[in-house]
Amino acid sequence: MQMSVIAVGKLKERYWRDAEAEYVKRLSGYAQIQVEEVADEPAGEDAAEAERLRVLRAEGARIERRLRARDAVVALDRKGKQFSSEAWSQTYQQLAAGGHGRIVFVIGGSLGLADTVLQRADLRWSFGPLTLPHQLARIVLLEQVYRGIRIARGEPYHK
Numbered sequence: 001m002q003m004s005v006i007a008v009g010k011l012k013e014r015y016w017r018d019a020e021a022e023y024v025k026r027l028s029g030y031a032q033i034q035v036e037e038v039a040d041e042p043a044g045e046d047a048a049e050a051e052r053l054r055v056l057r058a059e060g061a062r063i064e065r066r067l068r069a070r071d072a073v074v075a076l077d078r079k080g081k082q083f084s085s086e087a088w089s090q091t092y093q094q095l096a097a098g099g100h101g102r103i104v105f106v107i108g109g110s111l112g113l114a115d116t117v118l119q120r121a122d123l124r125w126s127f128g129p130l131t132l133p134h135q136l137a138r139i140v141l142l143e144q145v146y147r148g149i150r151i152a153r154g155e156p157y158h159k
Contacts, residue, residue, distance in 0.1 A: 001031040002102035003145070006066050007138055008059050008109035009040040016135045023142035030149045035138075038062035040109045052111055060114025063106055070101035073121045075113055076137060080124030088144060089151035091123065105141055107134060 011017045020035065027033045039062060041055040067073060072095045083091060095103050106117060118124065127140055150157040 001096050003027070003031045003033045004066075004071075004102055004104045005033070005035045005107065005138065005141065006063050006104060007035065007037055007107040007134070008063070009134055010037050011135055011138070013135070016139065019139045020142060023139065023146055026146050027142065027149070030146075030153075036066055038066070043111060055109070056111055056114040057116075059109050059111075060117045063114075063117050064120070067104060067120065068101055070099075071104045072098055072100035072102070072123075073104050073106060073117075074123045074125055075106045075118055075121035076108070076127070076141065077113060077118060077121075077124040078126050078129070078131075080126035082126050082128055085144065085147050086151060088125075089148040092145070092148040093152050095123070105145070107138055107141065109134070 011020060024033055024035065038059065041058045043051060043055040047055070074095070092103075106113065106121070108114075108117070127137065132140065147157060
């Protein structure tokens with residue numbers, strides 16, 4: 001199975017990059033995985049609605065250019081569906097068996113994801129009502145994908 005994570009913004013701190021590298025290494029035993037970073041747009045916290053839409057559209061266009069027609073797209077979205085690890089594992093298995101070229105996980109920037117990206121998504125996944133820094137969300141995503149695969153294969157890891 002091919003997998004890709006498309007994330008807005010870079011992991012700047014070494015500890016985030018190290019954590020990402022560890023989970024990419026673990027996942028590489030089960031899938032071809034790559035992490036693609038797209039540039040984020042600067043936007044102030046008090047940006048006007050028109051500016052917020054401009055930022056979302058620009059970041060969305062960068063994401064969409066990396067998507068392929070046969071991709072199963074999983075968008076991280078605070079309004080998405082929440083899963084237990086076991087339920088996520090079952091959902092992963094369904095996506096993997098769905099005849100897609102690859103599974104693509106999309107993490108938006110500080111303003112979230114453009115509506116066009118959310119509409120393109122086959123699944124919107126929420127990690128719950130918490131607000132997580134995007135760097136941490138990326139690591140949690142990789143860990144949960146790894147955990148879900150291990151559960152699906154009946155391998156020890158899940159507790």
